[in-house]
Amino acid sequence: MERIFDAEFALGHMNYWLFVILMMTGLYIVVARGNLLKKIVGLNLFQVAVFMLYISMGKIAGGTAPILIDNPDQLYSNPLPHVLILTAIVVGVATTSLGLALIVRINETYGTIEEDEVLEIDHQMYAAEVAEMNKNKPVKTDAA
Amino acid sequence: MLSFFSAHSPLLAIVIPLLAAPLCMVFGNKSVAFVISFLAAAASFALSVFMLLWVKDGTVLSYHIGGWAPPLGIEYRVDTANAFVLSIVSAIGMLALSYARTSITTEINEKHHTLFYACFIMCFTGLMGVTITGDAFNIFVFLEISSLSTYTLVALGAEKDKRALSAAYDYLILGTIGATFFVIGLGFIYMATGTLNLHDLSQRLPEISDSRTVRAGFALIVIGMGLKVAIYPLHRWLPGAYTYSPSAVSVFLAATATKVALYVIIRFMFSVYSKDFAFEAITFQYVILPLALIAMFAAAFVAAYQINIKRMLAYSSVSQIGYMLLGLSILNVEGVSGAFVHMFNHAITKGALFMAIGAIVFRTGSALLPNMAGLGKQMPWTSAAIVVGGLSLIGIPGTAGFVSKWVLMSAAFEREWWPIALLIVASSLIAVVYIWRVVEVLYLQAPAKESVVQEAPLSLLVPTWILIIATIVFGLYADFAISISTTAAEYIMQGGFGGKEVIILGVEGR
Structure with a gap:
């Protein structure tokens, strides 16, 4: 039977707890906020938490930067997760800028960046299409 | 070189x-x-x-x-x-x-x-x-x-x-x-x-x-x-x-x-x-399989109510993805190979259908169902492409869609999951409903009086018909796709x- 609460385990993984909190804050903002701009902020928070998760897992206590110097026994941190995150940061920046560009376009065409209002306009356009369809319902040709 | x-x-x-x-x-x-x-x-x-x-x-x-x-x-x-x-x-x-x-x-x-x-x-x-x-x-x-x-x-x-x-x-x-x-x-x-x-x-x-x-x-x-x-x-x-x-x-x-x-x-x-991981079999059985079945039916029902044909085909895609996931959930070589065959067949079928709808949008400017009334006479080749593609989506013998549904069903029979096989047939019947709606509007309704729509240009028709002919060819000569998918599935299932x-x-x- 596993122990329900293991204080040593919980404290020993303090960094991960913090990242989980940050990650879920970001995800919550994406889901709960109606402002498109704030959603992007939440998305960034979410991604940054993941970056930090990666970076901290490559860190070794007492390790330095992985640069080869005279002492071959020098303890160094794992550089691979750090390099991966460099790529992921670039991807994150690209995503953010594309998201912001889309928001600018949405603001230009819809005149708002509130999700509710954008959805409302979308629904009105859909309702107009349905009304159009019912108005000129075509007559069936004679099947015979 | x-x-x-x-x-x-x-x-x-x-x-x-x-x-x-x-x-x-x-x-x-x-x-x-x-x-x-x-x-x-x-x-x-x-x-x-x-x-x-x-x-x-x-x-x-x-x-x-x-x-x-x-x-x-x-x-x-x-x-x-x-x-x-x-x-x-x-x-x-x-x-x-x-x-x-x-x-x-x-x-x-x-x-x-x-x-x-x-x-x-x-x-x-x-x-x-x-x-x-x-x-x-x-x-x-x-x-x-x-x-x-x-x-x-x-x-x-x-x-x-x-x-x-x-x-x-x-x-x-x-x-x-x-x-x-x-x-x-x-x-x-x-x-x-x-x-x-x-x-x-x-x-x-x-x-x-x-x-x-x-x-x-x-x-x-x-x-x-x-x-x-x-x-x-x-x-x-x-x-x-x-x-x-x-x-x-x-x-x-x-x-x-x-x-x-x-x-x-x-x-x-x-x-x-x-697949030997215990949690993976559980995931497939209790999460993926039910979701795949829900997708097959719910998305197909939603598709049957759409007035925008592109949206209808999109929901139909969600339902077709259900078939592929179902194939994986069966967890045998036949099922996985069914998923691969269906990937291939669905790609050519759905590609052809979206191309045909795109040709209608090119000529009429709209993908809404009522605007397509009577196009069967005005755009005969495009409309015929939609009919053949639709038949393949339903899974009529002689088209590619039949082959993959057949492989999926025989995979289900091999596991003796005959209710699953019946559900595959039942959800295909919903596909009949949403394809028929389009066919009815295209062929059985009178066009709006003033509208004169030309057939789509050859540059749109040729790619469409290449894919349509592919759905028929791969429906009649199924061995190519099935043998490749089976080899792929065999090696993949080995882990x-x-x-x-x-x-x-x-x-x-x-």
């Missing part, structure tokens, strides 16, 4: 389209951009088919990039399964590009055409890269390359309908969340194993299969990729993105994007994590990323 191409075929299939995108921008002329991107896609297609013929007996090509041996170096690993997916993606990409040249003239402002081709070939590169790579983080990078260009391509539909913008935004948010979940999952399995090479992961994971980290990684990867596949409750982005994007983009996305993501799920579920023999490429240059 020829040996150079064969020795570097895995790399060239990616690098040629990758370089084509900046070249399009450098020349900045839309005709040149079209020629460059089309030639790049065609070269990629030729190389993919070449590799497929090479590996179709179960050989594995392992290309070491820059000569660095995996697991330290990045590896492109081609086996029967991903060579098959590569060929699907590149074939559809090439046809969609040839179709785009005419179709975008009414949909996108002329000054954006060069950008369109650059984005399109970038998206193509991303999808090909996701499929070919043998490195888990590389999958993420290529996935984001394809996703970012897809968001742009979807948003280009805004000149016709501004809802493309909100659809692209939704897709961006959900796609990024999915990709980020996928990265967290990769982080977990990297933490547990210390490697990112798929083949290496598959060797190391079984020893530590009981670890919570490994299981959490599995869950995150499945959810993250599930968003890209549009597994039933995660499909919210899909209808909007398919409906409002330019026709050529709808064709390409519907036929390839979800298939590639599904391939990644298959690769992780059966190659990286083998690992191995095959009959491994040929190492790309090292002699050093």
